[in-house]
Amino acid sequence: GVAGAAGGRSSSSLGRTMAAQLQRSTVRKLIFSAIVFFWALLELLPFGGAGCTLRRGLDLRGGLSVTLEISPRSLAEDGAGRRLQLEQVQEVMRRRIDGLGIAEPLIHSRGDSQVEVQLAGVFRQDRPDLVDAIRKPAKLEFRLVHPASGTEKATPVGYEWISAVDGGKEDRATLVRRIPELTGRSVRRAAAVVNQYGGYEISLELTADGAKKFARVTEENVGHPLAIILDGKMYSAPVIRSTIRDGRASISGHFTQKEALALANVLNNPLEFELQVVEACELGPTLAEDARTSALRASICGAMLVVLFMVGFYGLSGFAAVLSLLFNGLIVLGGLAMLGATLTLSGIAAFVLTIGMAVDSNILVFSRIREELHGGRPLAAALAGGFSRALSTILDANLTTFLAAVILIASGTGSVRGFGIVLAIGIGATLLCTLVFFRGILEVLVHGLGIQRLFPEHRRWVGNFDFLRRRRRVQCFAWVAVAAGLCAVAVRGRGVWGIDFTGGDEMLLAYAEKPPLRGLYAVAEREKIGDLQVAFRKSLADGAAGLKVQTSEGRGDAFFDAAVQEFPNSQLQLLQRTTVGGSVGAAIRWNALLSLLLSLGGILAYVAFRFERGFAVGAIVSTVHDVLISIGIYAILGHKFSAPMVASVLMIVGYSINDTIVIFDRIREELPRNPNFSLAQVINLSINRTLSRTLLTSLTTFLAAGALFVFGAGVMVDIARIFLIGIVAGTFSSIFIASPIFYRWHRGERGRLDQILLAARSREI
Numbered sequence: 001g002v003a004g005a006a007g008g009r010s011s012s013s014l015g016r017t018m019a020a021q022l023q024r025s026t027v028r029k030l031i032f033s034a035i036v037f038f039w040a041l042l043e044l045l046p047f048g049g050a051g052c053t054l055r056r057g058l059d060l061r062g063g064l065s066v067t068l069e070i071s072p073r074s075l076a077e078d079g080a081g082r083r084l085q086l087e088q089v090q091e092v093m094r095r096r097i098d099g100l101g102i103a104e105p106l107i108h109s110r111g112d113s114q115v116e117v118q119l120a121g122v123f124r125q126d127r128p129d130l131v132d133a134i135r136k137p138a139k140l141e142f143r144l145v146h147p148a149s150g151t152e153k154a155t156p157v158g159y160e161w162i163s164a165v166d167g168g169k170e171d172r173a174t175l176v177r178r179i180p181e182l183t184g185r186s187v188r189r190a191a192a193v194v195n196q197y198g199g200y201e202i203s204l205e206l207t208a209d210g211a212k213k214f215a216r217v218t219e220e221n222v223g224h225p226l227a228i229i230l231d232g233k234m235y236s237a238p239v240i241r242s243t244i245r246d247g248r249a250s251i252s253g254h255f256t257q258k259e260a261l262a263l264a265n266v267l268n269n270p271l272e273f274e275l276q277v278v279e280a281c282e283l284g285p286t287l288a289e290d291a292r293t294s295a296l297r298a299s300i301c302g303a304m305l306v307v308l309f310m311v312g313f314y315g316l317s318g319f320a321a322v323l324s325l326l327f328n329g330l331i332v333l334g335g336l337a338m339l340g341a342t343l344t345l346s347g348i349a350a351f352v353l354t355i356g357m358a359v360d361s362n363i364l365v366f367s368r369i370r371e372e373l374h375g376g377r378p379l380a381a382a383l384a385g386g387f388s389r390a391l392s393t394i395l396d397a398n399l400t401t402f403l404a405a406v407i408l409i410a411s412g413t414g415s416v417r418g419f420g421i422v423l424a425i426g427i428g429a430t431l432l433c434t435l436v437f438f439r440g441i442l443e444v445l446v447h448g449l450g451i452q453r454l455f456p457e458h459r460r461w462v463g464n465f466d467f468l469r470r471r472r473r474v475q476c477f478a479w480v481a482v483a484a485g486l487c488a489v490a491v492r493g494r495g496v497w498g499i500d501f502t503g504g505d506e507m508l509l510a511y512a513e514k515p516p517l518r519g520l521y522a523v524a525e526r527e528k529i530g531d532l533q534v535a536f537r538k539s540l541a542d543g544a545a546g547l548k549v550q551t552s553e554g555r556g557d558a559f560f561d562a563a564v565q566e567f568p569n570s571q572l573q574l575l576q577r578t579t580v581g582g583s584v585g586a587a588i589r590w591n592a593l594l595s596l597l598l599s600l601g602g603i604l605a606y607v608a609f610r611f612e613r614g615f616a617v618g619a620i621v622s623t624v625h626d627v628l629i630s631i632g633i634y635a636i637l638g639h640k641f642s643a644p645m646v647a648s649v650l651m652i653v654g655y656s657i658n659d660t661i662v663i664f665d666r667i668r669e670e671l672p673r674n675p676n677f678s679l680a681q682v683i684n685l686s687i688n689r690t691l692s693r694t695l696l697t698s699l700t701t702f703l704a705a706g707a708l709f710v711f712g713a714g715v716m717v718d719i720a721r722i723f724l725i726g727i728v729a730g731t732f733s734s735i736f737i738a739s740p741i742f743y744r745w746h747r748g749e750r751g752r753l754d755q756i757l758l759a760a761r762s763r764e765i
Contacts, residue, residue, distance in 0.1 A: 023447060029440030036432065037327065040334025056121055056343050064119045065537065066131055067110065067279040068093075074273030075113055082112045085273070089115045092269045096134050099265035108503060111578050114278060120344065123282060131277055133262045137231055138270040140184035142217070142249075145225040145237050146175040162227065164234045165253065174234055176227045181217045186210025188247075190267035192260035195252065200260035202251040202267065211247025219243040230263075281539045298716070302707030306359065306700050313696075314366060317442065317454040321362040324438035328358045331429035336422065347422040349647040349719055352708075353654050354426025356701040357398065360658060360693075361434040363700075364390045367693045370455060379454065383446055387439055393665040394434060396610060397658045402427045403606050404599035404653065411595045419647050420595075423654065467687050468680050471740040478737060482625060485632010496635050498642035499531045505556030506578050508537075509547040512571040520549075520563060527562045529555045531640055546575065553579070592646050596653065600624070603657055607664070612753065614745035615664045619657060622738035626656040626729040634722050648719050652726030655701070659694065659734040664742070666690050671754060679750040683739050691735075698731040 070089065076082045086109045093115065097105045106118040122130065146159050155161065161173040189205040206214055217226070218240045225237040228251050235253045255263065306325075310318035332351060336343060369386030377385060405427065408420030445451040489496050517534055524532040530552035537548050551559050556577060564572050600620055608616035630652050634641070666686040674682055705727065708720035746753050 026440055026443040026447065029436050030444070033327070033437040033440060036331060036437075040330045043334040043337040044330070061121050062282065062535075064122045064124060064127075064130070065116060065279075065281050066119075066134070066277060067114055067116045068135055068275040069114045069278045071274040071276055079112065086112070086115060089271065089275065092271050093117055093134060095269040096265055099268065100130070100133065100262070110506065115275075124280065129262075131280060133266065135275040135277065136266045136271070137274050138184060138266040139231050140187060140267060140270065141180035141229045142182040142214075143176040143178075143180050143227045143229055144217075144221060145227050146177075147224065148175075162229055162232065162234045164237075174227060174237060176229070176234070180229075181226070182206075182210055182213050184267065184270045186213060187267060190264040192255075192257065192264045193250075195250075200255040200257050201253070202255070202260055202264050204249045204251065204267070206247040206249065208247070211245070214247060214249065215243060215245045230267075279539070281537045298708045298711035301711050302704035305703040305707060309700055309703060310359075310362075313456075315454070315456045316445065316451065317366060320438060320441040320445065321359070321366075323441060324362060324433045325355060325358055327437050328426075328429045328433040329355065331432065332422065332426050335425040335429070339421070339425075341418070341421055343422075344418055347418050348716075349651050349723075350419045350422035350426060352704065352723075353651045354423060354430060356655065356697070356704070357401065357427070357658055358430045358433060359700045360397070360662075360697040361390075361394050361430055362438060363693050363696050364393055364662065365434065365438070366455070367690075373455075379452060380446055383442055383454075387435070391435070392669075393662055394431070396665055397661040398427045398431055400603055400606055400657055400661055401654050403602045404657070407599045407602045408595050408650070411598050416592050416595050416646060416650070419650050423650075465684070465688060465691075467684055467735055468740060468743060471736065471743075474736045475740060478625065478629070478732070482628045482632055485629055485634075485636055488632060488635040492635060496641060498640040499533065499550055499552060500642045502553065503579065504531065504553045505551050507549045507551075507556050507560060507574055508576040509549060509560070510544075510573040510575050511547060513567075513569045515547070515563065515567045515570040515572070519566065523562050523566050524551070524559060527558060529559045529562075531642070532559070547572075596650070599653065607661070611664060611668060614742045614753070615668075617745055618738040618740075618742035619660045619664065621741045622660050622733035623653055623656045625733050625737050626652050626726055629729045630722055630725045633725050639718065639721070642718065645718065645722060648722040648726070651719075651723050652730065655723075655726060656730040656733065659697070659730045660738045662693065663687055663690050663734050663739060667739070667742075671750065675754075679743060679746060679748055679753070682750070683743055687735055687739060694731060694734065698727055702727050 068089070070082075070085055074085075076085055090107050090109065093107050094105065097107075097117070097119065102119050102122055105120065108116055110116050117134065119130070124130075143162075146156065155175070158178055159175050160178050162176050163173050186206050186209065187204050188207045188210070191203050191205075192200055193203045195201045221240050222242060223240065225239050227234050227237040228249075229235070230251070235251050238252070251263075307322050310321050312318070314321065329351070332354060336347070341347075365386055368390040369382050372382035372385040372389075373379065375382075402424060405420045405424040408416055409424060442454070445454065494502060514536075520534055521532060524530075531550075533550040535548050537546050538544070539546070549556070549559065560572070560574055563570075600623065603623070604616045604620050607619050627649055631641075631649070634645075663686060666689060667683055670677075670682050670686050670689075674685065677685065702724065705720045705723045708716055709724060
């Protein structure tokens with residue numbers, strides 16, 4: 001009796017010790033969450049005000065539009081030559097603007113000699129020197145200085161006088177050779193660096209051929225000055241002290257940090273000819289005010305649907321999940337504000353995907369906790385066990401997508417890179433909120449408030465469907481649908497691409513009374529104009545307001561005539577009409593495709609390392625299926641692909657791989673727990689046990705995207721439409737494509753698979 005009493009006291013003491021440890025752990029989680037919360041809040045306090053650090057892109061805020069024209073003396077005579085010149089200008093402009101830190105510029109040709117550059121969230125008063133910075137030819141030359149420069153009255157043959165630049169002003173003239181020793185073609189890389197006096201200079205790294213030429217010039221002219229001339233102005237003329245063989249040089253001068261960075265950027269992306277500024281104006285947002293308001297209402301509606309579902313289905317724990325989602329969104333916006341990132345439509349798409357993955361993580365935890373409860377464990381133990389068993393799946397699903405996001409950031413440009421940045425921040429926020437904040441709230445409810453029931457009573461449902469039995473018939477149907485979609489894309493040909501890709505007609509309209517944008521889009525839909533892009537503009541030269549309209553090729557006049565009849569009070573007048581090229585060039589399309597392929601390769605490598613090659617093949621095949629069938633169905637429905645569709649496809653990739661990894665993680669878990677089951681039985685068991693989670697996640701994400709589709713406007717409807725298709729495709733493929741591919745890879749046998757997974761677990765241990 002004494003021993004029993006002692007044992008009871010010991011057990012009670014151990015329980016109090018564990019409770020105290022749990023309480024300390026919960027307090028640490030909540031303190032850390034509070035610190036992160038106030039950090040994000042401080043980052044966002046000026047949001048919407050004068051000091052707002054969360055910048056909005058051209059589609060949300062507007063920006064500066066500059067039309068540049070190739071100088072007539074540099075313009076090629078034939079059409080093919082002019083097209084090549086315009087392509088070079090567009091590519092150089094894109095690289096220069098990326099170097100200046102301006103996100104997602106829109107660049108397209110106008111006519112056969114002009115290029116229009118639209119800069120998101122940038123206005124003339126903020127960057128008055130920006131136009132000059134992007135149009136500089138950057139003709140760099142190294143020329144030898146005449147030995148008697150400064151004393152010669154006449155100009156010797158083969159020499160000319162060049163003005164020197166001192167402190168930003170032209171000063172004396174220097175006599176230099178007409179023929180340069182080296183040009184900017186010999187420069188591999190330029191960078192702004194701090195010199196020994198604390199000022200700024202431009203460090204140059206020469207190409208291999210340039211280094212050889214530079215070594216020869218410096219060897220033959222020791223003791224003579226070598227002038228460094230940029231765009232016809234001499235910035236410095238250092239004396240050659242010795243032979244320079246390492247292929248390095250520098251441009252010294254009275255540069256500020258801003259001037260040095262801009263000059264280095266221009267030197268890295270030189271133009272071969274001069275550009276003239278034809279027009280500069282400020283544009284309103286391409287996503288109209290009423291469209292943005294509609295999108296905001298749709299987002300709120302979608303969020304409310306998710307909240308009602310989570311609270312209605314999961315009760316008090318669902319309310320905790322909603323708080324976690326709000327915290328998640330705050331962290332993402334705070335992170336964007338801290339980085340000074342620009343929020344555009346592609347970023348909003350990534351934000352929607354992030355919230356969907358966060359909901360999925362919460363549902364995974366709920367599923368695991370309920371499994372523990374059905375196994376007879378008390379609530380406190382079920383809570384700890386649920387998070388422990390869900391941890392591996394949550395990490396695998398999010399880290400796989402995070403790897404893809406990092407590859408998109410590293411290899412992508414424009415909207416692709418912006419999508420990757422928001423997605424990467426969102427994944428970090430999801431892990432933090434799920435594993436720290438959300439768990440802390442549930443622990444407070446259970447351990448602090450003594451809640452004994454987290455979930456409403458639901459009948460436990462675990463199906464017993466044989467998903468592999470009809471795999472051949474189902475897969476045949478799926479790939480026939482993919483083939484039909486690809487055929488639709490091929491048949492429609494160029495007609496499947498919107499004006500972002502193909503260009504079209506552009507008109508500049510004057511008006512007496514501002515026409516409603518929704519009405520303009522309604523006219524375009526009624527008259528079957530095709531794609532339409534509308535933006536209000538204000539000229540910086542004379543302050544005149546106007547309306548810039550882009551339509552599909554050959555449809556501009558029809559739209560103008562219909563708009564004049566529809567809005568007689570606006571008194572629309574056609575001021576200018578021209579043909580414009582696509583803002584999404586071939587280089588961007590190939591870059592987006594390359595980024596997508598690299599991200600798929602990264603996913604393949606990660607899944608093969610963490611799981612096994614059969615899992616990796618199944619994941620990639622199902623993801624490719626989802627992308628192709630979504631694009632195909634979108635084309636069959638008669639819609640066109642615009643620039644934001646790139647973000648939509650990336651959303652589908654992220655959602656698909658996340659859905660597939662959850663099932664694969666369960667298969668990997670069930671294999672050692674059921675050694676007597678065949679591989680087919682294990683796969684069916686895993687799909688059945690994750691089926692409720694798969695359907696619930698798809699339902700919540702579908703509700704949010706569906707609200708955008710039903711109540712949204714403009715391009716947000718297009719993004720929501722293709723994402724809805726992707727949700728259905730991703731849910732289908734994770735069950736009927738990925739798992740059967742994995743089963744077929746191993747020919748229905750589990751022997752070798754067990755050995756591989758056992759070796760993998762040994763490495764982890």
